[in-house]
Amino acid sequence: MSTAPRLLLGLASAAVAFAAADTYVVVLALPEMMNAVGVPIDQLQRAAPIVSGFLLGYVAMLPLIGRIADLRGRVPVLVAALVVFAAGSLVTALAYDMPSMVTGRFLQGLGGGGLVPATLALVADLYPADRRGVPLGVVSAVQEIGSVLGPLFGAAVLVFADWRVIFLINLLVGLVLAVAVRASAPRAAPPETDSGGFDWAGAALLLVALAAGVLTMTQPAPLLQDLTWGQAFIPFVSDGRWLSPVGLVAMVSGLLLLVRCCTAARPLVDLRGWGRTLRAADLTGALLLGLALAGVILAFATADPKVEVFSEQGLWYLLGSLAAAVAFGLHLRRSPAPLVPPGAMRRTPAWGSLAVSLFVGAALVAALIDIPLFARTTVHSDSQLMAALVLVRFLIALPVGAVLGGYLSRTLPAGVVTAVGMALAAVAFVMMSRWGLTSLDDVASNLPLLLGGFGFGLALAPVNAAVLASTDHDVHGLASALVVVARMVGMLVGISALTTIGLRRYYAEQADLADVRDVCDGRSRCAEFTELLKVAGIAQEQTVFLGAAVCAVVAGVLALLLFRSARTRTIDAGEMLRSAG
Numbered sequence: 366m367s368t369a370p371r372l373l374l375g376l377a378s379a380a381v382a383f384a385a386a387d388t389y390v391v392v393l394a395l396p397e398m399m400n401a402v403g404v405p406i407d408q409l410q411r412a413a414p415i416v417s418g419f420l421l422g423y424v425a426m427l428p429l430i431g432r433i434a435d436l437r438g439r440v441p442v443l444v445a446a447l448v449v450f451a452a453g454s455l456v457t458a459l460a461y462d463m464p465s466m467v468t469g470r471f472l473q474g475l476g477g478g479g480l481v482p483a484t485l486a487l488v489a490d491l492y493p494a495d496r497r498g499v500p501l502g503v504v505s506a507v508q509e510i511g512s513v514l515g516p517l518f519g520a521a522v523l524v525f526a527d528w529r530v531i532f533l534i535n536l537l538v539g540l541v542l543a544v545a546v547r548a549s550a551p552r553a554a555p556p557e558t559d560s561g562g563f564d565w566a567g568a569a570l571l572l573v574a575l576a577a578g579v580l581t582m583t584q585p586a587p588l589l590q591d592l593t594w595g596q597a598f599i600p601f602v603s604d605g606r607w608l609s610p611v612g613l614v615a616m617v618s619g620l621l622l623l624v625r626c627c628t629a630a631r632p633l634v635d636l637r638g639w640g641r642t643l644r645a646a647d648l649t650g651a652l653l654l655g656l657a658l659a660g661v662i663l664a665f666a667t668a669d670p671k672v673e674v675f676s677e678q679g680l681w682y683l684l685g686s687l688a689a690a691v692a693f694g695l696h697l698r699r700s701p702a703p704l705v706p707p708g709a710m711r712r713t714p715a716w717g718s719l720a721v722s723l724f725v726g727a728a729l730v731a732a733l734i735d736i737p738l739f740a741r742t743t744v745h746s747d748s749q750l751m752a753a754l755v756l757v758r759f760l761i762a763l764p765v766g767a768v769l770g771g772y773l774s775r776t777l778p779a780g781v782v783t784a785v786g787m788a789l790a791a792v793a794f795v796m797m798s799r800w801g802l803t804s805l806d807d808v809a810s811n812l813p814l815l816l817g818g819f820g821f822g823l824a825l826a827p828v829n830a831a832v833l834a835s836t837d838h839d840v841h842g843l844a845s846a847l848v849v850v851a852r853m854v855g856m857l858v859g860i861s862a863l864t865t866i867g868l869r870r871y872y873a874e875q876a877d878l879a880d881v882r883d884v885c886d887g888r889s890r891c892a893e894f895t896e897l898l899k900v901a902g903i904a905q906e907q908t909v910f911l912g913a914a915v916c917a918v919v920a921g922v923l924a925l926l927l928f929r930s931a932r933t934r935t936i937d938a939g940e941m942l943r944s945a946g
Contacts, residue, residue, distance in 0.1 A: 370491050373549045374500065377443055377484040378507045380542045383535070384450060384477030385511030388423075390519035390531055391415065391470075393753070397528040402463050411463075417663060418467035422453075422474025424853045425658045429643075429651035430475075431482035431846025432704055435839055437642045439490065440550040442483040442842075444543050450476025451539030458532035459582040461606075469532075476539070481508075482846035485829055489841045494834040494932055495775065501833075502771020502826035506764035509822060513760045516753050567633030570622040577615035581606050650704035653693035658850065660686025665857040709840045710847070714779075717927025718832035718844075719851040721783065724920035725828070726855025728790060729821055731863055731913030732759055733856075735906050736797075736814070742902045743802050755805060758814040766822020771830075779827035779834075780928030786823030787921030793817030794914035798907045824920070831931040863912045871905035 391398070399405070399412045434442040453472025460466035488500045522531050580588070581598075584606070588594040600608040607616060626632040664679035664686070697703045710716045736759060740752035766786065773782045796813035804810050829848060836844040 373440070373546065374484070374487055374491060374504075376542060376546050376549060377439075377480065377487055378504050380443065380447055380539075380546070381480050381484050381504060382507040382511035382514075383538055383542070384473075384480050385508045386515035386518055387450075387454075387473060387477060387535055388419070389512050389515030391419075393516055393519040393523060394528040394531055397523070398460075398466065401528070402460060402466050404463070414463060414467045415470055418470040419474035420662050420853070421659055422471040422476075423478035424474075424662060424850055425655040426475055426651065427478050427482065427846040427850050428654055428704060428843060429646060429648070430479040431486070431842040431844070432646040432651070432840075433642055434479075434483040434486055434842030436645055437639075439483045439487040439842070440546060442479060443487075444547050446476045446479035446483065447539050447543035447546065448476070449479070451536050451543065452476075454532040454535035454539060456582075458529045458536065459579060461582055461584075465582065473535075478849070481849050482842045485833070485845035486841040489833045489838070494830075495934060497830050497833060498771040498774035498826055498933065499768070500771070501829045502768045502774075505767035505771070505822070505825035505829070509760060509763035509767060509825075512763070513757055516757065562631075564625075564629060564631060564633040567622060567625050567629065570618050570625060571633065574615055574618040574622055577611050577618060581609065581612040581615050645702065647700060647702060647704040650693060650696050650700060653689050653696055654704065656689035657686045657693055658854070660684075660689065661854060661857060665861050705843065705847075706840060709836060709843065712835040712930070714831045714835035714928050714931035715844065717923065718828050718835075718848055720927065721828055721920050721924045722848050722851040723855035723858075724916045724923065725787070725821070725824060726852035727859025727862070728787070728794070728913045728916035728920060729852075730856035730860045731794070731909050731916075732756070732817055732821070734860055735863075735909050735913075739797075739800065739903070739906045740805055742906065743800075743805060755814070758811055759818040762815040762818030763822040763825075766819040767825045768822075770823040771826035773823075774827045774830050774933050776934060778928065779831040779931045779933045780924045780926070782827040783824045783831075783924035783928065784921035786820045786827075787917045787924070789820030789823065790817050791820075791914040791917040791921070793820060794910045794917060798910040798914070800903070800907070802903065820917075824924070827928070827933070828924070830933040831928045834931050834933045859913075859916060863909045866912050867905040867909040870908040871901050 395412060395415065398415060404411045430442060430446070449472055453469045453474075453476055455469070456472060457466060457469030460469055484504055485501065488497055488504060492500055519531055522528075522534070584598055589598050597611045598606075598609050600606070600612075601610075602608055606612050622633070623636070626634045626636040660682040664682035697705060710719070733756065736756050737752045740755040770782055770786060793813040793816040797817070800810065829845065832844050832848050833841055
């Protein structure tokens with residue numbers, strides 16, 4: 366393979382890692398972000414849209430983006446995803462209220478999520494089935510490295526600067542990577558009928574829209590307080606920023622840019638071409654599937670996992686999701702060119718990878734959510750940062766397992782490698798279920814953390830290798846997207862189910878506690894009773910860890926059964942060549 370494709374894959378992998386880092390960086394920046402939009406720190410649930418908005422963008426449109434990557438190409442989707450991610454970072458950095466912040470986070474999720482299926486499909490384009498294991502492992506590894514570096518990056522920036530600097534850095538890096546990816550891609554010959562040069566008029570409209578939009582969102586004090594320039598920021602009606610003269614300039618120039626991109630012979634952005642691709646990708650089906658996924662996300666992601674299964678409106682969200690899913694199923698049967706082509710996932714390892722990913726996600730979320738919760742309940746009750754850093758010990762082993770899992774899948778069946786990884790994760794969860802009040806102070810607590818992270822990492826590449834080896838080339842982007850969606854849905858449903866089981870254990874433990882007045886000699890609270898409540902909380906987390914171990918075992922067994930016919934090994938490729946001869 367020449368240097369250019371490897372460079373392209375390296376840049377795409379770096380973009381995936383950076384987007385993954387952004388997923389976790391909000392964990393530390395969230396209190397300051399809440400304060401910036403007027404949400405008190407003691408009303409954490411009001412900040413749920415900041416998280417759920419990102420998840421909506423990341424998951425709901427992922428199948429559509431994967432299908433577009435199949436139809437239009439991997440590089441255009443990578444570049445577009447990076448530009449959307451950068452735009453979302455800019456909007457988030459300039460956010461002045463909750464709607465603007467949620468919009469920015471949605472765009473970040475949309476762009477960051479779109480990078481994953483395009484990059485995995487790019488691996489399938491560049492490597493034959495029997496050689497994909499290692500590059501798939503590397504892509505998974507750098508993604509998990511991003512997850513490790515995200516909290517550290519956020520903490521480092523917050524020491525020296527405001528939270529907005531995090532997203533301004535995202536903006537800069539996103540744009541640089543977009544330019545680098547486009548520059549490293551093979552050059553296509555320009556059409557003979559193509560005439561005209563760069564769209565300077567479109568570029569001018571973009572600059573005006575950006576400048577006016579930034580001024581509208583930031584409202585710089587020197588301009589706002591100036592007797593002359595301040596007039597540009599006074600709304601014509603009500604108190605909406607966008608109804609001021611400068612806000613209208615931003616909206617009108619943006620609308621003119623949209624019209625030009627739809628009508629010009631050679632526009633700045635080929636919206637007509639993207640529109641044709643959207644129609645070919647089955648936009649209607651994608652919207653129905655997106656609505657079904659959005660209902661699941663909103664039902665579970667807006668809930669507090671410590672006290673409830675899903676949000677107060679969760680039942681309505683799920684009913685809406687069910688209705689959209691039924692409509693999507695009917696649409697697939699009637700559409701001549703559906704989002705998921707007939708037979709695209711017909712092979713057992715293909716649809717089996719979705720089932721395996723679902724349970725992998727259900728088990729993984731217990732580590733991502735409940736390890737920090739356990740740390741807060743026990744040894745780090747006064748520090749969110751220290752509790753989050755306990756999870757880093759788990760995450761740091763994931764990239765190592767991911768690379769080794771990719772290497773082993775070249776010589777061992779994908780099902781075997783996945784099952785071994787899930788078995789290690791199950792053992793780790795069983796060990797965590799034995800943790801007590803002071804266990805995290807013991808160096809021995811690192812063993813299950815490292816073992817669990819390594820086990821999950823080991824399973825990542827074989828699952829991706831199995832689905833890519835069992836689907837046709839023209840649906841690799843879609844198949845990769847569906848695997849990611851399955852894992853994310855597994856995480857959302859898994860945390861709900863495991864929380865339900867854990868809460869039952871917690872309330873059972875509470876029922877067995879002595880009355881607070883008996884323990885505290887008539888007082889309403891004392892250290893002894895607080896300690897008993899901690900024990901009940903530990904019992905809840907121990908139950909969740911055991912439930913996660915069961916999910917890991919199920920994922921491993923399914924992989925053994927469903928991946929048997931996946932042609933991911935070098936020996937499989939040799940057998941196929943001999944049978945063809």
